[in-house]
Amino acid sequence: MDLVDLEFIKHISLSSPTKIILLVIDGLGGLPNPETGKTELETANTPNLDKLATNGICGFIDPVSPGVTPGSGPGHLALFGYNPIHFNIGRGVLEALGIDFDLQPEDVAARGNFCTVDKAGLVTDRRAGRISTEECAKLCQLLNGLIIDRVKVLVRPVKEHRFIVVFRGEGLTPAISESDPQQIGVIPELITALNPEASRMASIARQYVDKARAILTEHSPANMLLLRGISQRLQLPTMNEIYKLKPSVIAVYPMYRGLAKLVGMEVLKTGTSIEDELATLKQNYTNYDFFFLHVKGTDSAGEDGDFDRKVKVIEQVDNVIPDIISLEPDVIVVTGDHSTPALLKSHSWHPVPVLLYSKWCRPDRVGEFSESACLSGGLGRFPATQIMPLAMANALKLTKFGA
Amino acid sequence: MDLVDLEFIKHISLSSPTKIILLVIDGLGGLPNPETGKTELETANTPNLDKLATNGICGFIDPVSPGVTPGSGPGHLALFGYNPIHFNIGRGVLEALGIDFDLQPEDVAARGNFCTVDKAGLVTDRRAGRISTEECAKLCQLLNGLIIDRVKVLVRPVKEHRFIVVFRGEGLTPAISESDPQQIGVIPELITALNPEASRMASIARQYVDKARAILTEHSPANMLLLRGISQRLQLPTMNEIYKLKPSVIAVYPMYRGLAKLVGMEVLKTGTSIEDELATLKQNYTNYDFFFLHVKGTDSAGEDGDFDRKVKVIEQVDNVIPDIISLEPDVIVVTGDHSTPALLKSHSWHPVPVLLYSKWCRPDRVGEFSESACLSGGLGRFPATQIMPLAMANALKLTKFGA
Numbered sequence A, B: 001m002d003l004v005d006l007e008f009i010k011h012i013s014l015s016s017p018t019k020i021i022l023l024v025i026d027g028l029g030g031l032p033n034p035e036t037g038k039t040e041l042e043t044a045n046t047p048n049l050d051k052l053a054t055n056g057i058c059g060f061i062d063p064v065s066p067g068v069t070p071g072s073g074p075g076h077l078a079l080f081g082y083n084p085i086h087f088n089i090g091r092g093v094l095e096a097l098g099i100d101f102d103l104q105p106e107d108v109a110a111r112g113n114f115c116t117v118d119k120a121g122l123v124t125d126r127r128a129g130r131i132s133t134e135e136c137a138k139l140c141q142l143l144n145g146l147i148i149d150r151v152k153v154l155v156r157p158v159k160e161h162r163f164i165v166v167f168r169g170e171g172l173t174p175a176i177s178e179s180d181p182q183q184i185g186v187i188p189e190l191i192t193a194l195n196p197e198a199s200r201m202a203s204i205a206r207q208y209v210d211k212a213r214a215i216l217t218e219h220s221p222a223n224m225l226l227l228r229g230i231s232q233r234l235q236l237p238t239m240n241e242i243y244k245l246k247p248s249v250i251a252v253y254p255m256y257r258g259l260a261k262l263v264g265m266e267v268l269k270t271g272t273s274i275e276d277e278l279a280t281l282k283q284n285y286t287n288y289d290f291f292f293l294h295v296k297g298t299d300s301a302g303e304d305g306d307f308d309r310k311v312k313v314i315e316q317v318d319n320v321i322p323d324i325i326s327l328e329p330d331v332i333v334v335t336g337d338h339s340t341p342a343l344l345k346s347h348s349w350h351p352v353p354v355l356l357y358s359k360w361c362r363p364d365r366v367g368e369f370s371e372s373a374c375l376s377g378g379l380g381r382f383p384a385t386q387i388m389p390l391a392m393a394n395a396l397k398l399t400k401f402g403a
Helices: A003-012 A047-055 A072-079 A091-098 A133-143 A196-216 A239-243 A254-262 A274-287 A297-303 A307-326 A384-394 B003-012 B047-055 B072-079 B091-098 B133-143 B196-216 B239-243 B254-262 B274-287 B297-303 B307-326 B384-394
Strands: A020-025 A057-062 A108-117 A123-125 A146-148 A151-159 A162-168 A224-232 A247-251 A290-295 A331-335 A352-358 A380-383 B020-025 B057-062 B108-117 B123-125 B146-148 B151-159 B162-168 B224-232 B247-250 B290-295 B331-335 B352-358 B380-383
Touching: A003 A239, A003 A384, A020 A072, A020 A307, A020 A384, A047 A307, A047 A331, A047 A352, A057 A384, A072 A254, A072 A384, A091 A108, A091 A151, A091 A162, A091 A224, A091 A254, A108 A196, A133 A151, A133 A162, A133 A196, A146 A196, A162 A196, A196 A224, A239 A247, A247 A254, A247 A274, A274 A290, A274 A307, A297 A307, A331 A384, A352 A384, A380 A384, A380 B380, B003 B239, B003 B384, B020 B072, B020 B307, B020 B384, B047 B307, B047 B331, B047 B352, B057 B384, B072 B254, B072 B384, B091 B108, B091 B151, B091 B162, B091 B224, B091 B254, B108 B196, B133 B151, B133 B162, B133 B196, B146 B196, B162 B196, B196 B224, B239 B247, B247 B254, B247 B274, B274 B290, B274 B307, B297 B307, B331 B384, B352 B384, B380 B384
Parallel strands: A020 A290, A020 A331, A057 A380, A247 A290, B020 B290, B020 B331, B057 B380, B247 B290
Antiparallel strands: A057 A352, A108 A123, A108 A162, A108 A224, A146 A151, A151 A162, A331 A352, B057 B352, B108 B123, B108 B162, B108 B224, B146 B151, B151 B162, B331 B352
């Protein structure tokens, strides 16, 4: 939903004591194993999800639009009701969220790569031989804390050759070009302003790159850096503003907590397992009316091409479903932010199975939670941004529109 | 997709060696024969399409939107990914494409009807008694080549009383009213400018109509002409610009080649039969990565109300499916630009069956290509403009959106 749609939902949304749990099994959708003809979800033994499907209503969501493979950012924004094409999160911001960096609204964040350049300045390796994360952290310390024209430049390691650069100061804008040429054998691109207002920002970024080059020159193979995905935090209306919810997030990985913070969810401290997440849910159950519960293992297994491990993680999720039901939430939604078929070893464009359970849903005849069964589900196939209005309606949190 | 959506797809599309074949069986969708309860597609013996459906994924497309019956122009533009409401091809332009007229970007084209007027100038027959095409051609020669205010007026016969008028010169605009009153017993409408910039164009068109009236006065029943659908070629982003494809068209009829040229497809010379089209496909297979293959016979049979002939043409198409598969394209899409039920003897609003086959599609349980079976297809029902992104995704030609 774009701003007009969100404004509409805001207009009809009500605060109420009912509770919604959105369980996101990251990368849930799959493709059939050629040997069995069954997807990961179809292979997994999921008696509890199947029971929920029997009593609920199923279907498919398109996170962005048919054919489009979403990254984690767009996939989750859509689940929270925000049109991910309209609200586009930059790579720099997403990387910052991913390391729990406390990004301020005016900060400009860039994704950095350490790279190798030759004596002529031509890029010979865009990833500096994938230096270790420890080496990356040391180099980031050297580059961190410079002040250019009253702007502080913060540098934090991410993983291997990857890091973030955050420009903090007044009046900054992300409307500058990238320095990463995306190929070797050429010099890094000169950062330029994309509009007249961005000329100071472009100048600061160029000065920073020059200073960094001087600092890094003796640190081959990481003797230069490349910047891209230069972006600022989106100013999104919060879920409290739109849905009048008091929302919270339970997620093991920082990026998902960061995404949830962008839309105003409160972060609940949790451990590292699905069971830890459930314990967190139980402890905090009375204090919120919306819980975004994130399970990462399915996506990681899919990305690794590990069909069996993805099946196992789905079964682990199934194990905790009775605990979720025992809390008696008014609405449970189970879905994914996108598909990650183990066969493709990557996110994919395939629509994602979705299950909605509530006292007030109109159950269909779907008796198991699987891609095949969802095809005849009562929810049909619809944009992921419609999940929130559906969940709100089933929690009796949307008033009648018009007389 | 409108310009914003196309811009989005352009942003994530990749050039790659994979190949897509879009087989359009014109007017494919049908209605059940009251005697058998089966549509044309359901009646036809189509073992090869059924096999493709078994291994692929099926569904329904709405060419424009539910309830809207598309003409050939909108139907095909939608299949190519262009929102046909946003990109509206004028009737004059479409008629020009239909006779292979080499329309220039600044030409203004109108669809003409020879008609009969009485002594008072009132229209008594809007089709001049459907004069023969030969007679039409003779009259067009009399009207062709006039020059008015530095604008050359080209006139070409189409069929029976139908012809086109093309105004060629500098600074022309199609923003003028039509002269066809769409009823008898009244005088033709006076052509007027629809905005101030169009006053010269309106004056030229009026002068042309006056001169034509003088020339035709002795040629009763074709003693006058009526103009409508006054339009200019759309400036569309090409399929190469959007999808980074090298696209080609194989079509027997000029209108479909013309539509394809509008979106930048290269026209491949072919013969008059489906087998000729297949031969053309094979000869050119290595040179392009997208092939729009058009079969006309189904629509013609439907328009004629000839249920059995439509069935036979579908069976002819089925016969060449193994040849298409043997080329091992990465994606095959089989669908129509609209439905043409023999029972209605016309285009209709009914959604059109669609089948997508690719190594990476998520197969559904549909085991035959038919209206009834497609109802439970995994693609669901979706706008025809989404076919191209889906085909692109399945050919692994779309990158991930967002991190």
